[in-house]
Amino acid sequence: MTVISRSIRGLAAGALLLALPFAWPARADDLRSVKVGEPMPAYHLPTLDGKTVSSDELLGKTVVVVCLSAEQHRSELAAVESFDVVKALGNDNVRLIHVTADADRKDYFEEFREEHGIDVPLAFDADRGWSAKLGLIVLPTTVVIGPDDKLVHVISLHSSRYGGTLDAYIRHALGELSEAELEHRLEAAASHSASTRTLALGHRAQARAMRDKGLTDSAKAELLKARELQPDDPEIVLDLADLDLAMGELDQAAELVDLVLKAQPEHRRALQMKAIVCFRRGQFDQAEALFNEALKLNPKPEQIHYYLGQICEARGDTKDALAHYREALRRLLEEPG
Structure with missing residues (x-):
């Protein structure tokens, strides 16, 4: 993103959530208002491209919904990695939706999604009506919804094991993994480090933070680390x-x-x-x-x-x-x- 757009818009959004201490959720984590195995609240939300996305239209599919906050580092990581995971699966029975309450930040989301090649629907829950029905506590929150429109899995926040965990949860929801196989995959995910793309994204975010503080040398050092990880990334x-x-x-x-x-x-x-x-x-x-x-x-x-x-x-x-x-x-x- 450009210097001007960053300086004009700032990085205040999501700062409080970024300050929260990290805690990876336990297995079978719940939302505050919907428990695993319970039906999910219906949704019919407008999207960034002027269309709508509806739970009725996706009945029978395994749906991954990632609830995001604008200009929040963990949300950016979850957006990128969820897209990569679902794209790698290549399964027509899986749908990914990104949802945000920050409908006034369309400019940010357009730039971020273009920059990272993300083309899944971005839906706006501007009045937080659907989010309230879920009982969201932190952002990002990722939910996996089964073909019967019931909650199957929840991931709160983001860590280096996010990608492996999400992949395992989706495969379990599809019936590809048994409970025992799921536990094995989750153990494996816990030992895996983040993808190079995710690590590079982290260095870029750190570089932005350093630059905002006037620490240009430190910012450049972070960007050089990112380039070592992904030398062909034009951004x-x-x-x-x-x-x-x-x-x-x-x-x-x-x-x-x-x-x-x-x-x-x-x-x-x-x-x-x-x-x-x-x-x-x-x-x-x-x-x-x-x-x-x-x-x-x-x-x-x-x-x-x-x-x-x-x-x-x-x-x-x-x-x-x-x-x-x-x-x-x-x-x-x-x-x-």
Whole structure:
């Protein structure tokens, strides 16, 4: 994510839950209001893509619901890892849904999901009506619902054993594992470390925290650790480039951005950062062309309009500059056009 969007929106959401002491739930953990084996409350929720998701439509399927909080590190890990687990299963009888009460944070979820290639439904429980019926205590909370729409398993929070535990719970709900086999899988999951993707995501989150505190060297060290784990992840490379930009290291930033663009010429974030490098170098024509190209790919282009406004202002075109600044502000505030 961009520096501006991070600084504007902040990282306050979910901070209280992040401060909670870690405690992995015991086997067969329960929700506060629904016990294992009991029917789940019905839901009919709007989704990020303007559709709806309904429990009635998913009857007969094994459904995994992950309840998330915006900008909360554990929720980010659960979102990524649950997606990876269900995708790896490749079972048409399994459905994954992410649910959040943070309907006002669509911009964050759009960026995060695009960044990590997550394409499962994200449903909004804005009034927390469904969450209240479950009796959620902490976030993230993951529930596995059987084909008969009854609660089968619950995972509270997230730890390094999350992926192995979720995989075992789903297979048990599908009837692929007996109780004894499930216990064996859970024991194995307890001894497994997190996936490289999850570990890299953790280093990126730590880098953001260090950067917010002004500890740029520490932030860079965390990003380099992440890159060692996933050298081909373009977002890690661009995080490093973004840090170089903030430190005024334009040549280093440009080199990293070009690495991404060589592999993915239409990468939205890379195009946008290349344009910023050109802008910082005073190459306004090239910057403008790149910003306009990125604008076509960017669902939340407030930063692009801000820079286009600066380019127009540098040229003395006050009218167009104000138009871009207004558009940036309108999009940032999510006002209607």
